Amino acid sequence: MKRRGVGKRRGVGKRRGVGKRRGLDARIRDAVADPVLARNVLRATDTSTAHRRAVVAERPDWEALRARAGTLRAHVLTHLDRYVETFAENARARGTRVHAALDAEEARRIVLDLVGRRDCRRILKSKSMTTEEIELGPALEAEGFFPLETDLGEYIVQLAGEPPSHITAPALHKSAEQIRDLFRREGVLEGRGDPPRDHDALAEWLSLKAREHLRPRLLDADLGITGANFLVAETGTVVLVENEGNIRFTTTTPPLQIAVVGIEKVIPRIEDLATLLPLLTRSATGQRATTYTSLLSGPLEELHVILLDAGRSALLRDEADREILRCIRCGACMNVCPVYRTVGGHAYGSAYPGPIGALVTPLLRGEAEDFELPFLSSLCGACTEVCPVGTDPHGHLLRQRGRVDERGERSLAERLAFRAWRWVMASPRRYRIAGRLARALQDPLLRAGLLAPWTRYREAPRIARRSFREHWSRHGPPSRPTP
Ligand code: SF4
Incomplete structure (x- = not known):
């Protein structure tokens, strides 16, 4: 057929x-x-x-x-x-x-x-x-x-x-401008006048012209x-x-x-x-x-x-x-x-x-x-x-x-990373040590490009110089605003 x-x-x-x-x-x-x-x-x-x-x-x-x-x-x-x-x-x-x-x-x-x-x-x-x-x-x-x-x-x-x-x-x-160019290339706008410059007016104009073009074909x-x-x-x-x-x-x-x-x-x-x-x-x-x-x-x-x-x-x-x-x-x-x-x-x-x-x-x-x-x-x-x-x-x-x-x-690297993450998160002491290491190593790691696959399209969040716990033990709880 x-x-x-x-x-x-x-x-x-x-x-x-x-x-x-x-x-x-x-x-x-x-x-x-x-x-x-x-x-x-x-x-x-x-x-x-x-x-x-x-x-x-x-x-x-x-x-x-x-x-x-x-x-x-x-x-x-x-x-x-x-x-x-x-x-x-x-x-x-x-x-x-x-x-x-x-x-x-x-x-x-x-x-x-x-x-x-x-x-x-x-x-x-x-x-x-x-x-x-x-x-x-x-x-x-x-x-x-x-x-x-x-x-x-x-x-x-x-x-x-x-x-x-x-x-x-x-x-x-x-965008409306890309659609205008496409319609021009494909002959949809032939004999239909000049498109307006304003973006919103252009979008409306294009839909009207497309309708004129399509309507006879629908009948x-x-x-x-x-x-x-x-x-x-x-x-x-x-x-x-x-x-x-x-x-x-x-x-x-x-x-x-x-x-x-x-x-x-x-x-x-x-x-x-x-x-x-x-x-x-x-x-x-x-x-x-x-x-x-x-x-x-x-x-x-x-x-x-x-x-x-x-x-x-x-x-x-x-x-x-x-x-x-x-x-x-x-x-x-x-x-x-x-x-x-x-x-x-x-x-x-x-x-x-x-x-x-x-x-x-x-x-x-x-x-x-x-x-x-x-x-x-x-x-x-x-x-x-x-x-x-x-x-x-x-x-x-x-x-x-x-x-x-x-x-x-998962890849071996991913599996190992997640296992290590779980091991660190399971102990407050290990978590504290990992936090200190991350703070100390973040700049050298970024400079060496080791996080490149992740940071190619985003910014790596900066780890604070001091953890919340360190801040708390040094300064105590924040004072409450007086009502
Ligand atoms: S999952 Fe829910 S929100 Fe998403 S398309 Fe279906 S009905 Fe809509």
Whole structure:
């Protein structure tokens, strides 16, 4: 079914993987060495976090809502087989065709069969991390099919030939000026006037021009491919939230629609959306509600839902790991993670970056390098503080690090260092002596470059000249301010 040149248009369907061509260390080095990337990521994540904080503050019941969502997600995951079955039955009763895919390969094969059978030439695709996870784009392209990404951020990274760098804001690592240059290079701005100089005005102008460019292409398509935010078991409904209206086009203009969805997205009842949607939209984009919420209960013409397992069932079997599947992909943990905010999403080499990506990637994909990902964390705990559904990324990161230890996968140097650390910390006397040694040796060690791998990208914290105990024994307790 190999097809050549079908649907290939300028800037459409460039091949992009999930950034694994270079090793993890090399990707991190590239990211840290790019000050523009760091500035763009910081600016975007700061903005998202500020918006989130403002709308969360409007809900005095936020913690109660979070607790309810956590309980709901935990309940669903404990009975997921039952809810998935109920969803499939009810969706089929409404005319939706439901497929089960054990792994990414099977999911890709189902999509390719449908695409080939219906001779689809014009394919629309909305933002979907599940299709990124199964690397559907490259698989379609390898067969000569070139889907058009309809979400603006996804369209930008598609033009750039890059994978998305954030699960809700795929192009957040690019500035408006970089996007302007990209659009110029790819012909998106041909005949559309001169861009404004002001940064904010430029961002708005670019989105309008992209809309003018994309809109005619959305009206005439054979196939629309989406993911889903939730699947409602009792009604067989596919739920999608978005801001641009592109999902509305993707799910209404083509006669054939395919939704590729992880099985953990099933929820029991339509009322559960009242709990989950406010948490999702406030955490993801700092909005009370997104502009569009689409509930597809049955096909307009032909709707296929592909339920993807790809390692999720194995996760369900472990009571602790199961909690990771509560995630509703809001992206809030990325926005507050100091590591993500420094290196952006491409460094992770996975469809899922940030704290949640560092957890699910080793468990779902499990390639050798993925087991390093849980170490991309400062363990500050900010991810757990913001998670709207109680996924506790911080606790799971620690757990996965422990597993690396249990499997004996640390280097000899690391093992010896940690053993020495434990020995020192177990005795006040040894701790005191080690403190004195560290104070005396810190400068010579730094000068000799022995800490270079650690200090290349950060400043080593200076150890105080005198320890707290020494200070206390010399000066006594601090005097209390008089009330
Ligand atoms: S782990 Fe929590 S905060 Fe992170 S993406 Fe998932 S739901 Fe959002």
